[in-house]
Amino acid sequence: MTQYYYAPASTGNLSVGFDLLGAAFEPVDGQLLGDVLAIHGEAVQSRLRLSGRYQHQLPADTDDNLVLRCYRLFQQRLGKPLPGLELELIKALPVGSGLGSSACSIVVACYAFNHYFGEPLSQSELLQLMAEAEGGVSGSVHYDNVAPSYLGGLQLMLPGSRQLCRALPWFDHWRVVLSYPGTTLSTKAARAAIPAQLPLATSIAFAAGLSRFVSALYSQDEADAMAALNDVVAEPVRLHLMPELPQLRSALQALGAAHLGISGAGPTVFALCPTDCAARDVAAYLTQHYHKNQDAMTHLCRLAPKGARLVKDPNSCN
Template sequence: MTQCYYAPASTGNVSVGFDLLGAAFEPVNGQRLGDVLAIRGECANTRLSLSGRYQHQLPADTDDNLILRCYQLFQQRLGKALPGLDLHLYKELPVGSGLGSSACSIVVACFAFNHYFSEPLSQVELLQLMAEAEGGVSGSVHYDNVAPSYLGGLQLMLPGSERLCRDLPWFEHWRVVLSYPGTTLSTKAARAAIPAQLPLKTSIEFAAGLSRFVSALYCQDEAEAIAALKDVVAEPARALLMPELPVLRQALMELGVVHVGISGAGPTVFALCQTEQVAAKAASYLASHYEKNQDAMTHICRLASAGARSVKDPIPCS
């Protein structure tokens, strides 16, 4: 019997928390925005087939797919060989988009394997495995995409803690418009643009902004939370990679959007809105002025309260 699993898209950094904040999002219209993996049963040798809107962005040779790499890592972590699996990935997130595409595939795969084999790994062990697999793609181990895609919500990473991350409060009425232009931006290239060292002044400003934002969330001080959203680390370094951002920001702010930032490494942008009406205007503007081709997409989203999970319906997400 086929078992299907889903993991949602995620936005890393959330402007104010480079490598330390990540949020999972879902469209308000009920569509799925993420990847679905189906385990169709066991077989002699593990095999993977592909479909979905963004199948064409993946390597044609499925032997080089993240899903199969995750199965190898999962078996290595358990220290034993497992049966071959007949797998099918519905790839519904674009690659190199800033929506946690690789993290989403890794999360849905690791979650699926752990669930299918009666959960031999704990939540923390599984999250560590996901982050290690993601590190092989992005060039460094970090949790800001895998954690929200796995657990849902807005997650604060806790380096050095056994907890690894903590779920943060949010504002239920906030809407986030995610707009992907249809072009790709390498995560490794985007990370390479960031200087290896920051001036002391910038480091203090970064710590102050993140502290201010987290404090405002717990106090449910909306104005303070919005005021804290300023990217002093990634966006200045990536300005040349996303030259359209200043124009987009100005136009969207004039429509009532309270913050515009880069989703993860980009090129997807996120527009934070306080009302459905403003979100609709922002989505319309971005669809008209930022989408470049047939791969592009724009969604009005809310925070996804749930992360990776089993689903009954393998229907593609969009």
């Protein structure tokens, strides 16, 4: 019997936490926003079929697809051969969008394989495997997309800790509008724009902003949390890649958005809104003014409390 596995989209950095904050989001209308992997059964040799809204953005030759790469890594980690699998990736996240597309495919694949074979890897072992696989795509090992996509919620990365990440509080009434214009940005290119070393003043400002944001979440000081959301690391050097951002920010703030930031490496933007009414207005504006082609999409979202999991109805995935 076919089993369907799902992992949600994620936003890395969240403006104030470059490489250290990541959040999983889901549309408020109950749809799925992420990738689905179907395991249809076992076979002599693993085969992968592609479907879904954004399958056209992936190479038609699936031999080097992330899903099959993850299966090879999973077998290597277990240290034993496994049967071939009949697989189908329902690709519902655009590639190079800033929504953790590669991380989502990696997470859903690793989670599915681990679940299908009786969970031989622990949560921390599986998370490490996901991050290593993601590092092969982005050029460096970081957890800010794989952790929320796997575990759900807002996650703070803890480099050097055995725990690897920690779930943070949130404000349940906050709404996040995610808007993808239909164009792409290379994660590697976006990361290359960031200097290898930061000035001392920038480093202090980054540490202060992240500390302030985390503290405000725990004390449930909404105004201070909003005020802390200032990207001093990535946005200033990536602005030339997204020149529309200042104009969008002014327009959306006039509609009630509290913050507009770059989702991951972009070009998706996320607008943080304190009310449903403001979020609907923001979503309508972005749909009209930020969409570039038929691949574009805008979703009114909330924080996703759950990450990777089994699902019954993959057709609810966008």
